[in-house]
Amino acid sequence: MSGTAPGFGTDATFGGLLRELRKAKGWSLRELAAEVRYDHGYLGKLERGQKPPTPEAARACDRALNGEGRLLAMLAARPAQLPPVVSGFVGRSTELDTIRNVLRRDSPAGAPPVLLVSGPPGSGKTTLALKAAHDTAALYPDGQLYVDLRGYGPATSTPLRTDTALEEFLRALDVSHMPRSLAEKTALYRSILSHKRMLIVLDNAADLASVQPLLPASSSCATLLTSRTDLAGLTLRHAGDRITLGRMSLMESLALLRTVLGRRVDREYSAARALVDLCGRLPLAVRIAAQRAAGALPQPLTDLVNELGEEHRRLDALSLAGDESLAMRAVISWSYQKLEPEAAVVFRHLAAHRGPDLSVAAAAALVGASVRHTRPLLRTLASHHLIEPISYDRFRLHDLLRAFAASHHDQDDVSSSRADAAVRLVRWYLRSMRQASQALAPHTASGCPAFRDEALGEHETFTDDTAALAWCDAETGNLVPVIVLALEVGQADVAWQLALATRPWLDVRQQRISDALGILNAGVSAARHAHNSAAWARLEILRGNVLRVNGELDTAAHAYTTAVSTLRNSDTTHGLPEALLGVALIALEHATVASDTASVGANGQSEPLDPDSSSTELTSAREAAREALRLFLWHDDRRGAAEAMSVLADSDRVDDSTVGDPDRAHKQLTAALRMIENLDRAHPTRGNIHVRLSELLFSRGEFDAALQHVRSAVVAYRAAQDRFGVADARVREAEICQRLGNTTAMRAALSEAWQLYVEVLDVRATAIGRRLQATTPRSVQSTDVSLAEPPLKPGAGGSTGVELRRRATDSPSPSASTCP
Structure with missing residues (x-):
């Protein structure tokens, strides 16, 4: 805010009067400087209003220019009302620089700078505003006005009337005859400021109506406001800037x-x-x-x-x-007391949601209202900075504000109301997760009570699997707190069912092992609390799947064997073949490691590990897979039987002994395909078997046949609406095409895989994009470099490699007939 503001050069300002007296004397700035013994540059800044005058300078100029004390008298009327800054001010450097820049910049005529500092209770709004005001005070040589409007405070403290605040300002501006009406006071206040360069600080404002008469009209003045609300309409009516404070780093x-x-x-x-x-x-x-x-x-x-x-x-x-x-409970209460009753009820209910953030729909479930009714109430809370908006549909509740809301939930709401709110929330999460699971994997939804759609109750709806995946990703941090809450309010069955319903999402986000285990461990606790052995075993199987895919073989083995032991001691065999299949897969992994790993002997030569180890593991894998196959057939579960036969085929592929037979593996997989030939094609099992056949044939050098089977896998995954399976299979197809020298087909396969990975925010898109660029001739490469760096969210996605990993759908997956 440099330069001379409109209206300067008249007797209304110190600089204007100084210039007028100097010119009347016929002196230049250098001549005046020589007379008063001040630097001529400093005197020029006084005239232009760029430096505040000192009493000594005003007195010296008065004597030299025969001012008869007018300059000193004008200085005496210069208010400097800023309270002192809190000692030890640290941090907020970015926000402080922003305020300084606003207060320093030139403003177009008729648009005085206005800046609002808002934020939650205790965020340091006043401290920051005063620090910035002191730092820029020299830019406002005609003074600084300050008032605490007392918009928020103890119940015994009443807000300062705007009329009273205006009177205080006018007295500070040396007005002795006070007008009667608010309009007259406002007009006089703005008239006096029209030829001055002043900074006005309006602290602790409750609403826009209380500050509007205190806003100057002259662009030579600036206003700095603080409030716990956003002062709706301020930026619209006064083109003001806004800074919202959150927590410090x-x-x-x-x-x-x-x-x-x-x-x-x-x-x-x-x-x-x-x-x-x-x-x-x-x-x-x-x-x-x-x-x-x-x-x-x-x-x-x-x-x-x-x-x-x-x-x-x-x-x-x-x-x-x-x-x-200096008491956080009291300071927060000053904001809470300003809420309308309906908004206060919503605020109290939010305490039941203990996750890092919540959606509008989740909040609506808590209060038992529609999204349309709840959204404006959440906006009200956000405008009071009692919740923090992080997107259009999601909000965050600060820990201290949550503690305050919880304490008032206990005081102001009956216990039945609190419990009912929690039950509504956890059931909403279960219904919504079921919807997401059905969108992600329609083949898992039919016939299973844990996934059966409910006719009653609100829930999230999803247009496609991408929307479902995005919702699951957004809710990741909330799932464990919701499962724990369900247990606390006597909804153990809801708790373990919610954990089970996450399986299709966990299949996609294979690398999020910490999130997955947190959810499944909480589900195990809930199932044990509900004394439901079948549910406990199913969750242990899913834990085993997550651990196995991430290489935690020993821990995965323990999860699978726990499931086997639990089910053998129960009155049902449902789920037992899936647990046995998990045991078989772990033994197969161990056998693979034992056969591939070499150790360095005493002679320094590479020696194979004990071949008996690999043989023992293969025997265990076959025994478990054969028992699983018998149980699947006994339950008339042909898909499960096909998966068991696929594992037996894998054991033949791994075995280097005479027992192993690649031809037998091929026969096993072909028989598995025949077994599910007449079943609904909208299931990924068919694609999984084709992929295994492709891998087997590729290892034997039969590339054309391998290509045929991987393309059949793509068709099967498309029929099952499994985009993740399609993407994985297309990567394998690209590798086969590369071996066959068909670069056009290879690029086409990689291109579709890359696009699918981008759509589902899978981190593998980055590596695939780089491969695609590397294999595309420069003459036809797009200038769009986003192939190499797709817009992925942090933490999203699965494997970082480009190899075709064994997908979680290959893992033992409880079928509809095995639901607890």
């Missing part, structure tokens, strides 16, 4: 803690880090915790961390005696 939070505790932060670093996280990295909470730790009887940080670790005590622990403004 970890480094900023530790630096703030260090201003009080000094080197203790480094000596007790782990506890300090835990402490700022428990404070939600809100500046006020961190300062309160720091003061408590540094009191007359210093408290060890570990003790304070333990105290804050109990959520129901956290808010009360974050307080300093004797000052309500």
Whole structure:
């Protein structure tokens, strides 16, 4: 905000009066400088309003220019009302630079700079605004006005009337005869400011109506506001800028803690880090915790961390005696008290959702209302910064605000209402996950109670598998908390069914082992709590699948054998063949490792490992697969039987002894195809078998036959609406085409695989895109480099390699007849 603002050069400003008196004397700036012994550059900045005058400079110029004290008198009327900045200000450098830039920039005539700093309770809005105001005060030589509008505060504190705030400003501007009406006061206030260059700070505003009369009309003045709301309409009516404060970064939070505790932060670093996280990295909470730790009887940080670790005590622990403004519960309550009753009910209910974020639809389920009715209430909460919007449909609740909402949920709502809300939420998640699972893998949905659609109750709907996958990815962090909540409110069956319903998603996101195991472990706990052995075994099978695909063979084996033992001791054999198939797959993996691995002997030569080890594992694999086959046939499950026969074929492919026979493997796989010939083709099992046949034939050098089978796999996966299977098979097809020298077909296969991986946000798209670029002639390459770097979300996707991995659909998968 450099240069001379409109209206300067009149007697209304110090600079204008100084210039007028100098010119009346007929002096240049250098002549005046020589007389008063001030630098002529400094005097020029005084005239242009770029520097604030000091009393000494005003007095010297008055004497030299015969000003009769007018310059000094004008300086006496220059208000400087900014409160002091809190000591030890740290962090918020990006936000501070933004405010400074707004206050420094030139403004078009008629558009005074207006900037709002908003954010949740305790985020340091006032502290930041005052720091920026002090840093830029020199740009406003006619002074700074400040008022606390008391929009939020204790119940005993009433908001400052706009009329009263205007009177305070007018008195500071040396107005002795006060107009009567608000309109007259506003007009006089803006008239006085029209030829001044001033900074106005309006702190703690509740709404736009309370600040509008206090906004200057002159572009030579700037206004800095703070509020816990977004002051709807401010940017529309006044073209204002806005900064929304959230929590501080970890480094900023530790630096703030260090201003009080000094080197203790480094000596007790782990506890300090835990402490700022428990404070939600809100500046006020961190300062309160720091003061408590540094009191007359210093408290060890570990003790304070333990105290804050109990959520129901956290808010009360974050307080300093004797000052309500230094108590987090009280400070948050000032925002809560401003809510309309219906919005307050929604806020309290949100405490039941303990995940990292929630959707509008999940919130609607909590409160038992429609999405259309709930969305504007969530927007109200977001405008008060009691929840944080992270996208159009998703919101986040800060930990301290969650603790506050939970405490009022306990106080203001009957226990039955709280329990009903939680039950609605967990059942909504189950219904929605079933819908997502059906979209991702329609072949798993029929006939199984855990996947059967429910006629009653709201749930998410998905237009296709991409939408379902995106929803599952977004809800990843919420699933374990929801399963735990279901257990707490007596919905154990819902809890384990929700865990089971995630299987199609986990099949796709094979590498998200931590998320998968968290969900499945929670499901196991729920199944055991419900005394449902069949459900427990099914979840152990899924745990085994996840662990096996990620190379955790020993742990996977334990999961499968636990499932086998559980089912053998139960009154049902449903699920037992799937568990046995898992045992067979693990033994087969061990046999493969034993046959491929060599050790270095005493003579320094490479020697094979004990061949008996491989033979023993193959025997175990065959025994388990044969028992699984018998049980599948006994249950008339031909798909399961085909999978068991495929595993037996794999054992023949691995075996290097005379027992192993590639021809027998081929016969096994061909028989498996015949077994499911008359079954519904909309299932990936057919594609899985064709892929195995293709791999077998490829290893024997029969590339044309291998290509035929992999293309049959593509057709089968398309019929099953399995895009992931199609993509994997097309990668295998590309490898065969490359061996056959058909680069055109190879590029076509890679291109479709790349596109499918991009659509489902699979990280394999990056490697496939690079291969595609590397095999495309430069003369026909697109200038679009996105092939190599598709727009993938962090953490999304499966394998990072380009090889065709054994898909999770090859793993033992409980069929409809094996549901608990």
